[in-house]
């Protein structure tokens with residue numbers, strides 16, 4: 090199932106998760122998922138790359154970068170760039186679905202093992218926001234740059250400008266305009282971020298997050314993905330976490346920071362992801378209409394992941410194997 094298809098299917102009044110058929114399917118699937126979701130043994134093999142959704146080309150690139158002697162930061166940047174350059178992916182980089190006015194605006198952030206952070210928000214006409222985020226971290230005294238200033242900075246760093254609105258995205262936007270829902274009907278909007286975490290063979294951790302945000306968002310809207318502690322958080326002493334889904338909910342619960350702090354207190358990555366989803370579910374009575382997915386790693390290379398709805402998945406490259414794994418989820422029945 091394509092990432093966007095899932096969001097649409099699961100969200101159309103929740104049918105993907107509440108029909109009797111789906112409930113039966115859940116039971117069977119849950120057994121499999123329970124097996125698959127058991128955290129890896131504490132002596133998990135390193136290096137390791139894990140990312141939200143089915144992005145095997147991206148995790149493969151990150152893995153290859155590590156194998157060739159690149160740093161974890163290089164691996165994250167190179168891995169995220171694969172999805173940003175994929176014009177067919179309508180949630181990241183070129184081809185990302187536009188806002189309500191037809192503008193493609195990109196958000197991204199990156200964190201280094203040393204605790205460095207760089208991010209861009211509302212960036213237009215630059216295909217690789219993850220690389221601009223890294224430049225913000227490494228080349229400026231700042232951590233977060235927005236809009237036209239971020240674009241001018243990118244140009245000054247040698248990034249080319251280009252039109253990111255593809256024919257396919259224009260068509261989708263035109264179709265959306267027929268009904269032009271200006272109320273944020275979040276459960277029929279499209280969204281998916283690539284969040285990626287990498288650990289090298291010595292246990293050094295880095296992460297990145299890149300997105301075009303919610304499709305047909307209000308002009309100026311920024312989500313969780315570029316915001317430290319929400320869409321991404323890395324503490325090289327503990328682990329890292331990243332998020333996908335309804336950014337407003339992740340922001341309100343500072344989800345990735347929460348997960349890392351829970352791991353610091355002794356929770357496994359799986360337990361911490363589940364607690365962060367529980368936090369959203371507890372605080373928002375409309376949680377049935379929202380999808381959020383988290384993935385986390387700890388210093389030992391244990392991995393956890395969890396979503397609100399069925400359909401979230403992660404891609405994990407470990408022990409030379411690059412696999413897409415379905416995530417367990419909160420909403421088994423309602």
Ligand code: ASP
Nearest residue numbers: 280281282302312334336
């Ligand atoms: N988290 C992103 C945002 O809210 C979108 C997504 O991952 O679906 O901008």
